[in-house]
Amino acid sequence: MNRDFRGDVWSYRGLYIFLGLGIIFLKILPIPQTAGAWPYPDILLCLTMSWIIRRPEYLPTLLIAFMFLLTDLFLMRPPGLMAFGVLAGTEFLRNRIYILRELSLIGEWIVVSLVIILIFALTHVIAFLTVISTTNFGLEMIGALTSIAAYPLVVWVSNAFFKVHKPAMGEVDERGHRR
Amino acid sequence: MAKAPISPDQYTKPIRRILVGGVFVFLLSIFALWRVDGARVEKFRAGLIDRFVPNLEWAILPIRSVSGVVKNFQSYARIYEQNQELRRELQQMKAWKEAALQLELKNVRLLDLNRVRLDSRLTHISGVVLADSGSPFRQSILLNVGTRDGIQDGWAAMDGLGLVGRISGVGTRTARVVLLTDSNSQIPITVQPSGQRAILTGDNSPLPILAFLEKPELVRPGDQVLSSGDGGVFPPGILVGTVAVGPDRRLRLRLSADYERLEFLRVLRSYALEKITDAGGLVAVPQPLANRNGVLENGPGVGRE
Numbered sequence: 001m002n003r004d005f006r007g008d009v010w011s012y013r014g015l016y017i018f019l020g021l022g023i024i025f026l027k028i029l030p031i032p033q034t035a036g037a038w039p040y041p042d043i044l045l046c047l048t049m050s051w052i053i054r055r056p057e058y059l060p061t062l063l064i065a066f067m068f069l070l071t072d073l074f075l076m077r078p079p080g081l082m083a084f085g086v087l088a089g090t091e092f093l094r095n096r097i098y099i100l101r102e103l104s105l106i107g108e109w110i111v112v113s114l115v116i117i118l119i120f121a122l123t124h125v126i127a128f129l130t131v132i133s134t135t136n137f138g139l140e141m142i143g144a145l146t147s148i149a150a151y152p153l154v155v156w157v158s159n160a161f162f163k164v165h166k167p168a169m170g171e172v173d174e175r176g177h178r179r
Numbered sequence: 180m181a182k183a184p185i186s187p188d189q190y191t192k193p194i195r196r197i198l199v200g201g202v203f204v205f206l207l208s209i210f211a212l213w214r215v216d217g218a219r220v221e222k223f224r225a226g227l228i229d230r231f232v233p234n235l236e237w238a239i240l241p242i243r244s245v246s247g248v249v250k251n252f253q254s255y256a257r258i259y260e261q262n263q264e265l266r267r268e269l270q271q272m273k274a275w276k277e278a279a280l281q282l283e284l285k286n287v288r289l290l291d292l293n294r295v296r297l298d299s300r301l302t303h304i305s306g307v308v309l310a311d312s313g314s315p316f317r318q319s320i321l322l323n324v325g326t327r328d329g330i331q332d333g334w335a336a337m338d339g340l341g342l343v344g345r346i347s348g349v350g351t352r353t354a355r356v357v358l359l360t361d362s363n364s365q366i367p368i369t370v371q372p373s374g375q376r377a378i379l380t381g382d383n384s385p386l387p388i389l390a391f392l393e394k395p396e397l398v399r400p401g402d403q404v405l406s407s408g409d410g411g412v413f414p415p416g417i418l419v420g421t422v423a424v425g426p427d428r429r430l431r432l433r434l435s436a437d438y439e440r441l442e443f444l445r446v447l448r449s450y451a452l453e454k455i456t457d458a459g460g461l462v463a464v465p466q467p468l469a470n471r472n473g474v475l476e477n478g479p480g481v482g483r484e
Binding site: 024025027028029030031032033034035036037038039061062065069073074075076077078079080081083084087088091126130132133135136139140 | 198199202203205206207208209210213214220224227228232235238239242243246308309310311312313314315316317318319320321355358360361362363381383384385438439440441
């Protein structure tokens with residue numbers, strides 16, 4: 001029986017949008033966080049990274065750009081900056097999926113943490129070059145580290161609850177291509 | 180000879196690359212637009228937030244009150260000590276209330292003696308904190324009052340204890356308050372009792388920095404800091420905090436406003452007074468605004484209900 005029908009992909013995209021909006025909502029809740037406290041992990045970033053490696057067709061480029069542009073706008077960040085960085089990171093990963101799929105979880109974790117650190121560094125460098133008042137680089141890197149630390153948890157939740165896993169051997173989509 | 184079949188990917192890949200490149204350029208151009216013409220993009224952002232966040236009020240407020248319950252639950256264990264503490268504080272407050280009443284009487288008598296005519300006392304608009312900025316790097320909060328309640332850019336916001344921040348970005352239903360701890364926040368202040376002027380600069384830490392002090396040796400920890408009226412738009416005389424020395428030996432400010440418990444804020448109305456540039460010109464008194472019901476608001480304590 002053909003389990004993979006087009007509707008499957010779109011329902012996962014809808015799930016991504018729903019999760020993204022939910023995460024934005026949780027972030028703007030007025031639960032006080034003192035200035036200079038350690039930032040919470042960027043769950044949306046971890047989610048995007050884990051889904052890109054496992055099922056890149058669930059996250060078309062435009063969807064990622066749109067979602068991160070929205071978070072930039074709602075979270076009072078320079079609009080487009082983080083979206084640009086994340087898009088660069090996901091395109092980098094998307095072109096190397098077949099290599100990444102061969103890695104174990106630890107290898108994948110290392111690659112993703114490097115990409116996350118590079119994304120944060122890239123956004124910081126662009127902000128510095130365009131003379132925006134930048135936040136403390138150390139605090140931003142701590143934010144990157146907390147996101148990296150949360151990555152395996154997000155992978156586990158995606159796998160267990162949302163059934164986003166790497167395609168098994170022999171799994172093909174309806175055009176006969178290996179997914 | 181058999182030719183290798185052309186897979187459809189060979190056509191889609193270059194097109195895809197062009198499209199992805201286009202998305203990159205689009206995002207960069209939005210960023211460049213924000214950098215070059217920040218006001219327009221910020222207006223768009225304020226409009227977007229204004230459109231969507233108040234609709235979530237029904238979800239935000241209950242969650243916020245639940246988190247308040249959780250925080251209070253942690254203090255149930257010390258309920259007896261808290262009770263004693265509160266009783267003691269209440270006695271102190273009663274004594275201060277008496278002192279304040281005496282001083283007010285004295286003030287009125289002295290002003291009357293000097294025939295000084297003051298501006299009508301500052302009125303305020305009350306608002307509830309709806310949302311915050313979502314990251315510890317940008318300290319700002321969203322209030323549920325906007326242009327339809329008469330809020331304008333640049334007005335001061337305070338809670339009952341002290342100055343909280345400044346309005347920057349107003350929508351129809353919401354207004355954004357940039358807190359004093361945000362790195363973009365700069366407020367002109369006076370340090371009492373030396374009377375020196377300084378600028379309070381936020382640096383994303385819980386204690387903002389006092390900058391541009393002429394004689395820092397005259398300032399001691401524990402001195403009171405009020406807002407000066409420099410610039411004309413920010414109202415003078417609002418309590419901001421007390422001086423403290425940070426771990427880096429710089430003069431910082433311990434804010435009197437309770438940033439951990441920001442719920443109800445008052446936005447103080449102030450109208451920029453015209454500066455006297457030439458002798459002999461008339462200085463017009465700013466016209467008080469009528470609120471929605473056409474009633475002139477006067478006196479503090481009559482906020483927006």
